[in-house]
Amino acid sequence: MLRDHAQNFIHELTAFRQKHGGSSTPLILIGHSMGGLLLKTALGFAADRGSASGEYAIVNKIVGIFFIGPPHMGAWPAEWAKIPAHALGTVKKIKHDPSECATGG
Missing domain, CATH: 1.20.5 (Single alpha-helices involved in coiled-coils or other helix-helix interfaces)
Structure with a gap:
């Protein structure tokens, strides 16, 4: 279920950036609690897609990630x-x- 939400998030973020001309804008991502796990999963998914995908391009535009209280260890x-x-x-x-x-x- 988390992976599904993570994939949806990365697809929506990619589509939003392409639609609004922000594909070259650097990103700082902030994830609180379960949102931190969602970010980690989404970025793993994007990185696995390969350099030809729009999702992968997002990984290269991230300049910072803030995790606020994510349950990385449970x-x-x-x-x-x-x-x-x-x-x-x-x-x-x-x-x-x-x-x-x-x-x-």
Whole structure:
């Protein structure tokens, strides 16, 4: 799904630049969160298209990319969300059988 959105983005950006005569204008791209992953995927797609494609021409016009909080290594907040869930499970367990508190469980 991300790859589909990335391909659509790069196609639309290419078409927009060609239509409005901005093909030679340098680009600075900014991607926040999932948008950063979209940019990374889109640029990989454009680079793979080969030098004869309009999408590839965009890669050569990029002078900067800013990534703001992209989950390059996965979504760590999802892991952090497990902490309260685990703690709540422990509280429920102790509430059900308080003797586990004395034995360490």
